[in-house]
Amino acid sequence: MPTLLLNASEVVTCEGPPRARRAPEMTDAGVRANAAVAMGDDGRILAVGPDRELRAQYPGSAEIDCARGVLTPGFVDSHTHAIFGRSRHAEQELRAAGVGYMEIAKRGGGIHSSVRDLRERSEDELVALAASRLARLAAHGSTTIEVKSGYGLSLESELRTLRVIRRLAAELPVRLVPTFLGAHEIPLEYREAPRTREDYIALLVEEMLPAVARESLARFCDIFCEPGVYSAAEARRILGAARGHGMALKLHADELEHAGAAELAAEIGATSADHLAAVSELGIKALAASGTVATLLPGTMLFLGRSKQAPARAMLDAGCAIALASDFNPGTSPTVNFPLILTLGVSQLRLSVAEAFVAATVNGAAALGLAHEIGQLAPGFSADVALFDVEDHREIPYWYGDHRCVATWVRGRKVLP
Ligand code: NIG
Ligand code: FE
8 A cells, every 4th residue: 555745845856867966967856845745655756736636636545734844765875884982072172272173083083983982892892882873873864874894993893893783784774775884994903913904904904805796795895095094005905995896985074184085986987086175176177077976074174163164066066976965973973963963954055945955865875876776766766765854845944953854754654753
């Protein structure tokens, strides 16, 4: 029996071709006033149209009253680091006092402190911690969440992290996409003789990647390609090996300083290049000419207290396909609130509201290689839907920091409340 979502003041369909959108296509989020959504038994969208028409077309359906709220595709959060132990709140004050992100890392804090913490935790403990955090992300309207490893940095703890993601994917109603980020940092034990960074890279390439592939634990391989972390040459080698194991590719690219990572992402056909606050002119051109999605994470720069954001308008003018994501992680973006990312997309990156919605749905889906399946309220797409207690979709980025998501469905099944 189909389910009808009736009495919505607006439906933001984001309907259009199932691929990453670029300007000017992104300026149309397909908003329909007074429309309803029909969800089929197979978990797919049947139709979007006026209440009366859908009632006539699908008689005897279950009916849900949206109370004049706004329906949108569930957000596709294509970049999170949701598997970690404790929070790192002390670093926020340190940065306020003038100690930089990289300086904190050099002192053994930052990613390294999350690594020490995660290595001591059991699989069950990590599952419990992540389940409650993923529930918070979902409560704000995210229905697909990419989740990276990267706080283990040893064969055993990276595999443990990825198995945690696999368990959560099977247990939770939200859709999870797993990414291997063993190249998140060089672990501290590989920085002193007799071990070297080359030894860690060899471990990544010769042991970790094959083990991840053997258990089919990750769809993507990612790397933190940044001056002081991994160079573009190292990224080329590691990602080349990952591709050899059938994984698709992502990069933390030019996040804080330029590393030529956007150029590399475009050249090797990465699915996405993420962050890009320090992307070069050449990097923008390369991304625009490629199929690589430029994933922007404005929450990160906000939380780090940096004035610089990715040059989103220049990227759109050049023809890049832009996605928005939360970067949810304990160090640089501990927010679970995707609508807040839309706010930052408009107020900091200067996207239009329509561009922000397309970036958060269709283009997020493209950043996960899933644009044919999710990110649109259109016939045949997965019935992944969010309902907001607002009358106009532009209020979703407007009431910033608020919690207006009142219900979500994934594959047509109610997740919340
Ligand atoms: O996307 N830049 C690398 N990774 C994360 C931060 C991780 C951390 O600080 O724990 C990011 O910003
Ligand atoms: Fe990240």
